[in-house]
Amino acid sequence: MADTLVKVENLSKNFDKLVVLHDVSVEVTRGENLVVFGKSGSGKSVLLKCIIGLMKPDSGTIYINSKNVLSLSLKELNEVRKNIGFLFQGAALYDSMTVRENLEFPLKRHFTEMTPSQIEEKVKYTLDLVSLEEAIDKMPSELSGGMKKRIGLARSIITDPALMLYDEPTTGLDPITTKEISELILNLQKKLNMTSIVVTHDLICAEIIADRAIFLRDAVVAFEGDIKELTKSDDPFLKNFFSHEIIKV
Amino acid sequence: MNLPRHRYGRRLTYGDYLYNFFATLTGLTIFNLEFLKQGFLPPYEIGEIKKHMTELGVKTMGIVSITGLIIGLVLTMQSQPVMQRFGATDFLPAMVSLSVVRELGPVITALIFAGRVSSGIGAELGSMRVTEQIDAMEVSAINPFKYLVVTRVIATMMILPILTVYVIFIAITGAYIAIIIVEPMSFQYFQQSVVQAIEFGDFIPSVAKTFVFGYIVGIVGSYKGYSAEGGTEGVGQASTTSVVLSSLLILIFDSVLVKITLMLWPTL
Numbered sequence: 419m420a421d422t423l424v425k426v427e428n429l430s431k432n433f434d435k436l437v438v439l440h441d442v443s444v445e446v447t448r449g450e451n452l453v454v455f456g457k458s459g460s461g462k463s464v465l466l467k468c469i470i471g472l473m474k475p476d477s478g479t480i481y482i483n484s485k486n487v488l489s490l491s492l493k494e495l496n497e498v499r500k501n502i503g504f505l506f507q508g509a510a511l512y513d514s515m516t517v518r519e520n521l522e523f524p525l526k527r528h529f530t531e532m533t534p535s536q537i538e539e540k541v542k543y544t545l546d547l548v549s550l551e552e553a554i555d556k557m558p559s560e561l562s563g564g565m566k567k568r569i570g571l572a573r574s575i576i577t578d579p580a581l582m583l584y585d586e587p588t589t590g591l592d593p594i595t596t597k598e599i600s601e602l603i604l605n606l607q608k609k610l611n612m613t614s615i616v617v618t619h620d621l622i623c624a625e626i627i628a629d630r631a632i633f634l635r636d637a638v639v640a641f642e643g644d645i646k647e648l649t650k651s652d653d654p655f656l657k658n659f660f661s662h663e664i665i666k667v
Numbered sequence: 668m669n670l671p672r673h674r675y676g677r678r679l680t681y682g683d684y685l686y687n688f689f690a691t692l693t694g695l696t697i698f699n700l701e702f703l704k705q706g707f708l709p710p711y712e713i714g715e716i717k718k719h720m721t722e723l724g725v726k727t728m729g730i731v732s733i734t735g736l737i738i739g740l741v742l743t744m745q746s747q748p749v750m751q752r753f754g755a756t757d758f759l760p761a762m763v764s765l766s767v768v769r770e771l772g773p774v775i776t777a778l779i780f781a782g783r784v785s786s787g788i789g790a791e792l793g794s795m796r797v798t799e800q801i802d803a804m805e806v807s808a809i810n811p812f813k814y815l816v817v818t819r820v821i822a823t824m825m826i827l828p829i830l831t832v833y834v835i836f837i838a839i840t841g842a843y844i845a846i847i848i849v850e851p852m853s854f855q856y857f858q859q860s861v862v863q864a865i866e867f868g869d870f871i872p873s874v875a876k877t878f879v880f881g882y883i884v885g886i887v888g889s890y891k892g893y894s895a896e897g898g899t900e901g902v903g904q905a906s907t908t909s910v911v912l913s914s915l916l917i918l919i920f921d922s923v924l925v926k927i928t929l930m931l932w933p934t935l
Contacts, residue, residue: 470806496808510803513794524807577807 422481423448423581423613424469429478431464438464439475440637448580451607451614453624453645456634457659462617463507465634466583469615470504471495482581500528503579503612507586509570511558517569518554521545524577540576547609548572548602564595568602575606582607584616588623600626621649621660691912698890702820705813712818719822727783727830734779735834738771739763739841747849756850760857761864763842768865772835773873774921777880780827781913785888788819789909792892793902801893816893820885827881828874872928879924880917887913 424446431439438461446452456462467473469480471487480487482498490498511520521541525532532540545551548568558566567587574582587603588596600623607614607627616627624631624645631648633641633656641648641656649660679687743763750756792815795801804811839861846852888909895905 472802472805499806499808502806504803504806506799506803508798510799512800512803513798514791524809527807527809 421447423450423483424615425479425481426465426469427479427481429465429468429475429480431461431468431473431475437637439468439634442478442634442637442639444632444639446613446615448613449611451604451616451627451629453628453631454615454617454634455619455624455631455641455648455659457619460634461637462619462634463585466504466585466615466617470499470502470583500577501580503574503577503582505567505570505574505582505584505587507589509558509566511561511566511569511573513558515558516554517545517550517556517558517561520558520569520573521576524573528577544572544576545569547575547606564591564599567591567599571599571602571606575610575612578610580613582612582614584614584618586618586620587616588618588620593622596620596622597626599623603627694894695887695890698893699886701812702817702886705810705817706821708813710813712814715814715818716821716825719819720826723784723822723826724830726787727780728833730783731776731779731830731834732837734775735772735837736841736844738775738834739767739838739843740845742766742771742838743842743845744849747845751850757860759846759850760842760852760860764839764861765864765869767835767838767842768869769873770925772838773831773877773880774917776831776834777827777877777884777917777921778914780823780830780880781884781917782910784823785884785909785913786906788823788885788888789892789895790902790906792816792889793895793905794892796893796895797898797901812893816889819889820882823885823888824878824881827884828877831874831877832870868932872924872932876921876924876928879920883916883920884913887916 422445424444426442426444429439429442430437442461442465444452444454444465454462454465464473468475469482469487475488478488482502485494485498487495487498511517512523515523518541521544522537525537525540529537541554542551545554548571550565550568550572553561553565553569558569561569571587582603584603588599591599603614603616603623604627606612614627616623618624628645630643631641631645632639633648635641635655641651641653648656651657651660743759746762747756747759750759750762792801795815801811801815804814843854843857846857891905891909891912892902895901897904
């Protein structure tokens with residue numbers, strides 16, 4: 419328990435009559451990379467959004483750093499959120515701001531004691547981590563899909579979060595960029611000593627990143643364990659899922 | 668709150684319309700209450716309010732200038748033959764300026780402003796909603812309502828009265844241009860007539876109601892954008908319905924405010 423950073427217990431979420439998550443329990447230890455697999459619409463993103471507090475589950479508990487986030491006030495929840503980074507599927511860059519302003523935004527809000535030169539330095543350092551220093555004055559509309567993901571990643575890690583949540587970080591990218599982004603995520607995780615939960619159905623990404631994987635199916639955790647065990651499972655559904663993934667790759 | 672949508676190949680039923688009406692009314696009321704709560708809590712985001720005021724002012728300056736000039740010109744040209752029939756052309760400057768100050772200036776400016784700004788806010792926030800930018804702000808522990816909505820509503824409330832005074836000035840200038848064309852009159856006489864006709868008391872209720880109109884434009888645009896869903900279709904709907912609803916509310920509130928003004932100042 420002492421080493422557990424995220425603990426989800428018996429989480430359930432329905433949308434009208436559609437059961438998306440039913441009694442899902444997951445634990446993530448500090449420094450671990452957990453990959454959440456599942457078909458589209460299997461509730462992977464819902465799980466992430468419940469953890470960060472964007473959605474309220476119907477039942478269950480979520481502990482982050484031993485705090486039950488579902489019982490916190492918005493102010494307390496925001497304190498917890500300051501320690502979490504979230505990379506959205508479409509990167510969700512603020513399109514009215516330049517890359518520099520996107521990165522400065524959380525710093526200016528939460529680190530009011532930082533001087534402009536310290537902010538500038540931090541922005542440049544973080545852009546260097548994602549190898550996109552030259553994009554500093556570009557608008558999001560001038561960036562490619564892969565560049566947007568990198569900038570989104572830079573914005574998420576600029577506050578040095580202890581936990582990173584990734585929602586489909588490689589969807590829509592070509593295999594080479596997928597590999598680059600996945601390796602970048604892994605390197606950052608090692609460099610910054612972060613814990614990560616990665617939602618994906620991309621096998622290349624999962625194989626690079628995952629320390630452990632779970633598979634969501636029919637609203638429950640159908641599998642939990644090593645990524646190699648998962649891909650070599652005898653379960654006909656998993657076999658079918660991963661054979662398609664491999665063909666796609 | 669999920670509103671039934673009009674989709675190609677499917678017509679909304681009367682039940683859908685009724686549900687939409689009450690859902691919008693409820694949603695807008697809750698949104699207003701949230702604004703009142705958040706508006707008084709720090710941080711006040713003064714820099715962001717100033718930025719929006721400048722943007723909105725620049726964005727609408729051209730169109731309201733043209734509108735103001737045309738109102739003054741047309742109103743004068745239309746009224747001149749009637750006034751001439753009654754031998755009252757000397758009263759033309761007073762009549763036009765009073766109409767512009769009391770009613771046409773505030774209402775027309777507010778309607779133009781609604782068309783230009785409310786749709787813009789609806790589309791901007793709607794697009795931020797469907798591309799998860801608002802969620803991104805929320806997960807970064809930044810209050811998106813405060814940063815995006817409160818600042819825009821305060822900016823629209825502050826800028827519309829300024830624009831209205833400007834439009835009134837331009838419309839009176841337009842009236843003078845029209846008078847030169849249709850009825851020879853000295854500038855001195857025109858100026859004197861206008862100054863004598865308009866009292867400072869005429870400005871107070873008309874400018875005061877533009878604060879309300881500005882609030883309507885900001886809050887409706889923000890509400891429609893903030894609650895947009897369903898991708899680009901949702902953004903389009905947010906933009907369109909913002910204009911329709913805010914224009915309608917401006918006209919409804921105008922009649923209510925005119926009645927209140929006349930009750931409070933019966934001599935006006």
